[in-house]
Amino acid sequence: MSSSPGDRHGLRKFYLVALVVLAILTALGWQQFQSPPSTVLTTEETSAFDPVDEPIQPLPLEIKIDLNKSALGKKLFQDSRLSSDGQISCASCHHLQAGGADNKRYSVGVNGAMGTVNAPTVFNVPYNFRFNWDGEFNTLADHTNALIQTPNVMGGRWPDVIQKLKAVPEYRQAFAKIYDAEITQANVIDAMVAYESTLTTPNAAFDRYLRGDRQALSSQEKEGYRLFKTYGCVSCHQGVNVGGNMFQKFGVIGDYFADRGNLTQADFGRFNVTQEEADRFMFRVPSLRNVALTPPYFHDGNAETLEQAIKIMVKYQLGRPIPQEHIQLIAQFLQTLTGENPESSLSENALR
Incomplete structure (x- = not known):
């Protein structure tokens, strides 16, 4: 059965619209991977989200002890x-x-x-x-x-x-x-x-934010979190511990160890356990909770400041340029992951 001129015109119009939509989506995706994220401080309205959909979850407020x-x-x-x-x-x-x-x-x-x-x-x-x-x-x-x-x-x-x-x-x-x-x-x-098992650090500013307190973070800290996700840091640092739940190669993009020099046995990472070549330079991704308190960073202690650590991670794990302003904003976000000291929170948050 042959189609009518009206049907053929409708199909052409449908295909044209579909191609336009596809071109727009492709351009947006290409822009995201080719250009560093812009620095636009989000407003309260644009930063609203459903906590369930976030890649990071808050630490439990109570633990059984x-x-x-x-x-x-x-x-x-x-x-x-x-x-x-x-x-x-x-x-x-x-x-x-x-x-x-x-x-x-x-x-x-x-x-x-x-x-x-x-x-x-x-x-x-x-x-x-x-x-x-x-x-x-x-x-x-x-x-x-x-x-x-x-x-x-x-x-x-x-x-x-x-x-x-x-x-x-x-x-x-x-x-x-x-x-x-x-x-x-x-x-x-x-x-x-x-x-x-009692040494947990609940109620960080970011945890309060995830639980619905939109005033827990400043606009700069919210922007830092947006950049943390946009650059791709959250692909390895997510979940309740903002990391600690997967292995990853140190130097996904670029050879960190060749650039650093002085290779040691400890640098082989998980290879030392499994003797599998695929595990060479693989490490357990560290938790970023309380990271502002624990310099120096990485298994080799090679980064003395949080800003240095961010720059190294973006270079060798993500392969992207990053302006200093973005580094500082991400560092501000990471400081919101500092929770209550276990010594002070234990008696208050414990369940007998």
């Missing part, structure tokens, strides 16, 4: 008896007043041993999907156990650790009361994990 276990775990976390030289505790590298890190390029372990990677924050660790920069450990318990025994970190031997703890009446009484058992490797680790 066994207060007796966490109190015992806190003492152990701060106790240098767990180390071989009696000088290093977990708190030596994870300062609660320094964003859960130590602000050193490499931490110092037992007998003055220098670490090979920058110590990541202990804050919000329950929300990480793997532990260590190379993701060697699947659980916080395995990670805690390994750090106590790692020669250049704490260098502890469990028989020695247990013997030293049993010599303290306060510990013997606490373990008997809480675990109805004597001190063992398993319940020492369990208590420490209970404490580490």
Whole structure:
């Protein structure tokens, strides 16, 4: 059956409209990838959004805590008896007043041993999907156990650790009361994990913003978040921990390590765990929560400031030029991810 002239005219008109729409969409997409985002401070009306649709979610305001276990775990976390030289505790590298890190390029372990990677924050660790920069450990318990025994970190031997703890009446009484058992490797680790799981930092300004408080951020901070998404940073830094939930190659665009020089074994990242060539230079994406408090940055501590870190990330991960003004705006947004210190928020946000 042949079509009428009217039908053919209608089809031509439909195709023409479709081609125009397709051309507009193509031009918009091309412009987004070729040009750096413009700096236009958003207004309250244009920045409104449904929090459910955002790639970042707020930290829970309440967590379930066994207060007796966490109190015992806190003492152990701060106790240098767990180390071989009696000088290093977990708190030596994870300062609660320094964003859960130590602000050193490499931490110092037992007998003055220098670490090979920058110590990541202990804050919000329950929300990480793997532990260590190379993701060697699947659980916080395995990670805690390994750090106590790692020669250049704490260098502890469990028989020695247990013997030293049993010599303290306060510990013997606490373990008997809480675990109805004597001190063992398993319940020492369990208590420490209970404490580490309380080290969350809720109620950051950005979390309040996500929950509907539009006054929680300034116009510059909102613009910084828009740029954070537009440049593509959010493709790796999303979710409740703004990262910590995937592996990514350091140097997706460009060779970061060739430009930096002085390649070390630690730079091979996840390859050191799997021996798979595809995992060379792959690292667990760090959480950006409280990132303003934890310089220097990256596994190698190579960026001394937040602005330097942003510039390196955009260059080697996204392959895009970025003006200094945008770097500063993104840094302002990242500062809104600083939450309440766990020491002050624990009693208020805990659920027995």
